[in-house]
Amino acid sequence: xxxTYLFYWKANLLTGILLALGLGLLNQPAVAQEHxxxxxxxxxxxxxxxxxxxxxxxxxxxxxxxxxxxxxxxPDLTGTISRASTDFGIYNxxxxxxxxxxxxxxxxxxxxxxxxxxxxxxxxxxxxxxNIDLTGSPDAGQSLFTSKGSxxxxxxxxxxxxxxxxxxxxxxxxxxxxxxxxxxxxxxxxVDPRWWTMRITQKNGSVVEGLRMEEDTFSLRVIDExxxxxxxxxNEIQSYERVETSTMPSYTQTLTEGExxxxxxYLFSLRxxx
Amino acid sequence: xxRLLTLLLISLATVALAQDLNDAPVTPAFSPVTWDRLVNASxxxxxxxxxxxxxxxxxxxxxxxxxxxxxTDLELKWSYQIPVIDRAETTPLVVDGIMFITESPSNxxxxxxxTGRQYWRYDxxxxxDLRICCGRNNRGVxxxxxxLYMSTxxxxxxxxxxxxxxxxxxxxxxxxAKGYSKTAAPIIVKDMVVxxxxxxxxxxxxxxxxxDAATGERRWRTYTVAGPGDPNVSSWADDSWKIGGAPxxxxxxYDADLNLVYWGxxxxxxxxxxxxxxxxxxxxxxxxxxxxxxxxxEWHFQFTPHDEHDWDAIQIPILADIxxxxxxxxxxxxxxRNAFFYTIDRATGEFLLGTPFAKQTWASxxxxxxxxxxxxxxSPTYEGVLVSPSIGGGTNWYSPAYSPxxxxxxxxxxxxxxxxxxxxxxxxxxQRFTGGGFxxxxxxxxxxxxxxxxxxxxxxxxxxxxxxxxxxxxIMATSxxxxxxxxxxxxxxxxxxxxxxxxxxxxxxxxxxxxxxSFAVDGKQFISVAAGxxxxxxxxxx
Numbered sequence: 001x002x003x004t005y006l007f008y009w010k011a012n013l014l015t016g017i018l019l020a021l022g023l024g025l026l027n028q029p030a031v032a033q034e035h036x037x038x039x040x041x042x043x044x045x046x047x048x049x050x051x052x053x054x055x056x057x058x059x060x061x062x063x064x065x066x067x068x069x070x071x072x073x074x075p076d077l078t079g080t081i082s083r084a085s086t087d088f089g090i091y092n093x094x095x096x097x098x099x100x101x102x103x104x105x106x107x108x109x110x111x112x113x114x115x116x117x118x119x120x121x122x123x124x125x126x127x128x129x130x131n132i133d134l135t136g137s138p139d140a141g142q143s144l145f146t147s148k149g150s151x152x153x154x155x156x157x158x159x160x161x162x163x164x165x166x167x168x169x170x171x172x173x174x175x176x177x178x179x180x181x182x183x184x185x186x187x188x189x190x191v192d193p194r195w196w197t198m199r200i201t202q203k204n205g206s207v208v209e210g211l212r213m214e215e216d217t218f219s220l221r222v223i224d225e226x227x228x229x230x231x232x233x234x235n236e237i238q239s240y241e242r243v244e245t246s247t248m249p250s251y252t253q254t255l256t257e258g259e260x261x262x263x264x265x266y267l268f269s270l271r272x273x274x
Numbered sequence: 275x276x277r278l279l280t281l282l283l284i285s286l287a288t289v290a291l292a293q294d295l296n297d298a299p300v301t302p303a304f305s306p307v308t309w310d311r312l313v314n315a316s317x318x319x320x321x322x323x324x325x326x327x328x329x330x331x332x333x334x335x336x337x338x339x340x341x342x343x344x345x346t347d348l349e350l351k352w353s354y355q356i357p358v359i360d361r362a363e364t365t366p367l368v369v370d371g372i373m374f375i376t377e378s379p380s381n382x383x384x385x386x387x388x389t390g391r392q393y394w395r396y397d398x399x400x401x402x403d404l405r406i407c408c409g410r411n412n413r414g415v416x417x418x419x420x421x422l423y424m425s426t427x428x429x430x431x432x433x434x435x436x437x438x439x440x441x442x443x444x445x446x447x448x449x450x451a452k453g454y455s456k457t458a459a460p461i462i463v464k465d466m467v468v469x470x471x472x473x474x475x476x477x478x479x480x481x482x483x484x485x486d487a488a489t490g491e492r493r494w495r496t497y498t499v500a501g502p503g504d505p506n507v508s509s510w511a512d513d514s515w516k517i518g519g520a521p522x523x524x525x526x527x528y529d530a531d532l533n534l535v536y537w538g539x540x541x542x543x544x545x546x547x548x549x550x551x552x553x554x555x556x557x558x559x560x561x562x563x564x565x566x567x568x569x570x571x572e573w574h575f576q577f578t579p580h581d582e583h584d585w586d587a588i589q590i591p592i593l594a595d596i597x598x599x600x601x602x603x604x605x606x607x608x609x610x611r612n613a614f615f616y617t618i619d620r621a622t623g624e625f626l627l628g629t630p631f632a633k634q635t636w637a638s639x640x641x642x643x644x645x646x647x648x649x650x651x652x653s654p655t656y657e658g659v660l661v662s663p664s665i666g667g668g669t670n671w672y673s674p675a676y677s678p679x680x681x682x683x684x685x686x687x688x689x690x691x692x693x694x695x696x697x698x699x700x701x702x703x704x705q706r707f708t709g710g711g712f713x714x715x716x717x718x719x720x721x722x723x724x725x726x727x728x729x730x731x732x733x734x735x736x737x738x739x740x741x742x743x744x745x746x747x748x749i750m751a752t753s754x755x756x757x758x759x760x761x762x763x764x765x766x767x768x769x770x771x772x773x774x775x776x777x778x779x780x781x782x783x784x785x786x787x788x789x790x791x792s793f794a795v796d797g798k799q800f801i802s803v804a805a806g807x808x809x810x811x812x813x814x815x816x
Contacts, residue, residue: 056706060475062656064695065710070665070718070743101358104410107704108403193719215719216763216781217742235776236764244720 037088041116042097042123045149050121061102066125072102080173080272090119127176134177134265136258141266144259151263157270163227165248166195172271180264184255187246197243198222200232211247222264243261299394300438304370306419312462319753320794325414325459326673327750327791330593331527331785333675334751335792339799340814341754344770345778347815351800352390352808354383361787362804363400363411365459365673365748368393368793369652373802374417374436374461375809379410380426382434388795390811398426399510404450411625413525413788414459416467419489423467425456431469431485443490444533447471451532453478453704458525461535463566466493468535470522477517477543477707482535482562484495484569494569498522498539498557506556506711514551517701520558524671527591529604533566536593536606540586544800546710547582547656559587561608563623573623577610579645582653583636583694584665584708589737592676592683593620596730607730609674609685611667614640617730629733631726632668633689636661654710656693664690664721666746667711673748673789675757680771682727682736684743684757688721692714718743725749725759727774737774748789750801758801760786765809782810 042265061074068076075082083098084090093113097105102155104116145151154165175183182189188225196212198220208230210222220232220240234240305325315323319336326333340348356362360378367374373387380398385391404427414423415434421442422434428450432440447469449452453476460469473480480498485491491510499507499518507515519542526537542551542558545781559578562571577587598617606620613634616624625644637646652661666688674685693713701707723744727736747760756777757769766786767779784806792801804809 055711056699056708058709059711060706064693064713064802066712069712069714102360171789184408196719215742217740217761217765217767218776 011017019239027160027188032066037091039091039116039119039123041113042120046120047124047239050114050117050119051124053118054121057106058118059257066122074102077122080126081122087119087123090122091115093119129172129268129271130267132177134261134268136261136263136265138266140259140263140271141262141264144255145266148259149255149263163186163223166192168267168270170270170272172268177264177268180267181260183248184260185264187248187250191244191246193244195246197245197247199241199243200230201238202232202238203238205238212242298438299392301372301393301436302370303437304372304420307369307417308811309418309462309464312418319792320368321370322366322369322793323417323459323790325365325416325525326527326590326789327547329461329495329528329530329592331525331673332592332594332678332751333590333673333749334643334677334753335790336753337799338752338754339793339794340752340756340792342756342777342815345754345756348768348778348780348801348812349815350601350780351388351498351811351813353811354385354390354392356804356809357806361408361785362807362809363413363457363787364804364809365789365791365802366809367415368419368791369417369436371795372436372791374415374422375804376412376414376424378412378610378807380412380424380428381417382412382415382422382424382439384436386647386813387800388792390809392644396434396439396441398424398432400426400428401450404428404455411457412572413457415462417463418462418465418467421487423460423462423469425458425460425469425486427455427457429454429456429471429473431456431460431467433467433487433489433490433555439449441569445485445490445492447483448473448478448606450567451704452476456523458523461526461528462487463528463704464534467502468528469525470524470526470537472521472523473519475543475545475706476704477519477701478521479516479518480520480522480539480558482522482537482569496562496564496569496571498560498562499542500556501703509554509556509772509800511550511552514553514555514662517543517707518551518555518558519545519560520555520560521586522587522588522774524588525588527593528566529593529620532604532618534572535564535566535569536591536620537562537564538587538589538591538608540588540590541581541584544701544707544709545582546694546708546712547699548580548653549696550709552580553787555581559585559612559652560791561587561591561606561618561623563620575616575618575623575803576623577608577614577616577644577646578612580770582696583612583613583661585663586671587611587713588671592674594676594678594683594730596681598626598731607674607676607683607729609687609728611663611670611684612636612646612652613663613668614646615683615685615728615733616644617733618644622706630668631685631728631733631735632687632701633662633691633722634668635691656696658693658695658713660715662689662691664688664692665694670746672746672787673750675749675751676730677751677757677771678750679755680727681729681731681752682771683730684725684751686741686749686759687724687726688744690744691721725769725773739769739774739776745786747786748805750792752792758790758803760788760790760793760803760805762786764805765792766805782806782808784808
């Protein structure tokens with residue numbers, strides 16, 4: 001991202017200097033306008049056309065649901081785009097590709113509207129917080145998080161809390177309100193492999209149990225409930241077992257529906273811009 | 275006195291080196307690689323003369339200095355950093371201590387195989403508007419005499435002087451603007467360069483070509499999609515053969531006794547929507563045996579008729595002579611992307627056996643001719659249907675190996691699955707034409723992956739070594755009783771080829787996407803592999 005910016009900044013400067021030379025004055029607003037490109041192809045029809053083009057040109061790597069694929073290393077495009085923060089930034093990624101990666105530019109003869117329609121489609125995958133009405137109260141959620149819910153025993157937000165669950169500081173960018181609710185009511189539904197439990201039997205028969213920090217072909221790392229880190233070579237242990245359920249309890253019994261809504265509202269507000 | 279002499283020699287050598295640097299870059303002289311030497315490449319294991327090591331593509335070296343007892347003494351001797359950042363899928367060649375490495379996107383360098391220092395480099399200039407499906411790769415060169423032959427991403431074949439890196443000729447194989455490209459190492463057949471083509475996701479019509487090694491003129495072309503004049507054109511509804519795909523994007527093999535060239539073909543186009551190309555779609559997803567002089571198809575064996583899951587038969591055909599049911603037979607061994615392993619008579623194309631070697635949910639088995647008995651409900655739908663193997667397959671293009679010592683076939687396999695989705699799509703020249711897509715349903719860690727050792731006499735899996743999370747690396751077997759391979763988690767490792775026991779591993783820090791090879795200089799064995807953007811070379815501690 002920084003590289004792209006640097007490049008445009010330089011281009012800006014150059015254009016600015018040329019303009020200044022040509023017109024004898026520094027025409028800043030015009031320059032700024034030129035590069036604050038906005039997407040003129042942003043209607044529902046554009047989104048649909050862009051979606052079709054996406055299926056054809058991009059889904060092979062990014063997946064039909066745009067959630068990315070491990071096979072190709074193409075990232076999830078339904079959340080935050082890490083290499084761009086504006087429409088024009090996304091436009092540039094599609095137009096120019098990402099140097100040195102499998103992400104190639106679209107064919108040079110692809111007309112501009114088509115690229116913008118892709119941008120519109122990618123934007124449509126992201127939830128726009130402004131369009132979502134939540135019943136719960138973020139403030140009430142925030143206090144539940146550290147009090148009755150004891151969520152902070154396991155989760156960190158803004159640097160305070162436990163380590164037995166994922167950091168939730170920016171969880172509102174990653175999950176939509178429905179997904180947040182499912183995380184609390186049915187934690188086993190989709191457990192990231194990072195949060196599986198590993199039960200390792202050592203050669204001397206003793207058992208270590210902990211969260212799966214990392215597993216590769218030859219080694220294993222787990223963190224136990226005392227937050228102690230254990231490292232093993234697979235050929236030096238007797239056996240290991242994976243438990244693919246969540247260690248987070250379901251809150252359907254312990255919290256009321258209203259309290260869950262409050263927590264959802266609070267967690268959903270946890271985004272970079274807030 | 276002796277000390278003084280050494281010093282003198284060193285300073286003389288330094289002067290010589292300095293002079294070399296001022297002259298035009300050139301490699302030391304090496305003995306030209308004749309056709310005879312290529313046929314008998316296994317007799318000179320100190321050199322690695324073809325992509326797969328020998329014409330039978332066993333990726334097996336007769337070098338045995340590194341063996342089960344001393345493999346833990348391997349250490350890094352040198353590494354070569356490829357300047358263009360992409361992923362290296364190259365297998366280098368070595369001739370008399372000179373190594374030729376291809377780089378992304380379509381470059382080649384010659385380096386000293388003992389030090390990794392560069393002699394010369396050749397940079398091929400590519401057009402800006404390339405259309406390629408799967409990354410900017412080049413997997414290797416072929417050599418004949420003192421000339422290297424390399425595929426380029428814009429679908430050219432170039433001949434390069436192996437001593438200097440100068441271009442000898444440059445032939446356009448196909449028009450890249452129509453979606454053709456080239457990534458695989460060619461093979462030499464007598465005085466010809468035989469080579470395939472990529473572009474199966476763009477509705478091309480695949481082929482295998484032979485070019486005059488001296489001039490670059492085309493000698494023959496064999497289409498891998500049956501057309502008019504071939505009765506098998508009836509395996510394509512209407513005019514669908516015209517954009518039928520069946521690319522040939524990996525390297526083939528050759529049997530000098532039978533004068534047959536063996537090559538695998540890729541998926542029919544569009545990949546996931548078979549409605550627009552009813553029929554078996556010959557010769558997609560097949561093994562072809564071509565006459566070495568004329569290119570005529572002598573026999574074909576189709577692994578996946580009317581494929582709708584992108585299960586290319588783009589694997590390296592391994593040729594071996596084995597005992598099969600009490601009889602010595604010339605066979606071809608093939609672990610296919612469709613998750614079945616096949617033993618085929620390579621003289622006639624007769625199907626001998628086929629068994630699943632990875633998880634599959636699409637066929638109840640193979641019939642007596644080797645044709646899959648397809649289960650109902652596995653065709654892609656608009657909503658998506660869950661099928662094993664995954665789009666990447668039970669295995670893929672990465673080289674398997676065969677050891678005549680253990681008589682086992684080795685393959686990196688993956689027990690995955692995908693949701694396969696169908697779409698209606700119009701063909702547009704030069705545009706992606708897949709007719710669908712796929713979705714992952716679970717994280718990759720949920721699936722099982724392993725190197726499997728298969729007995730080609732009965733298809734049984736003799737042992738397996740689990741890989742976490744998976745591998746897209748090739749395998750090399752050695753006369754020292756070892757198997758070398760790598761994984762996406764960045765390991766390079768050695769196993770006991772007899773039983774899969776783990777012997778040695780090293781973390782190279784980036785995905786191993788290439789196949790290992792071995793060579794020797796001055797009686798010392800080396801093993802090389804590319805990982806990330808680096809070629810690493812290992813040897814025993816002195």
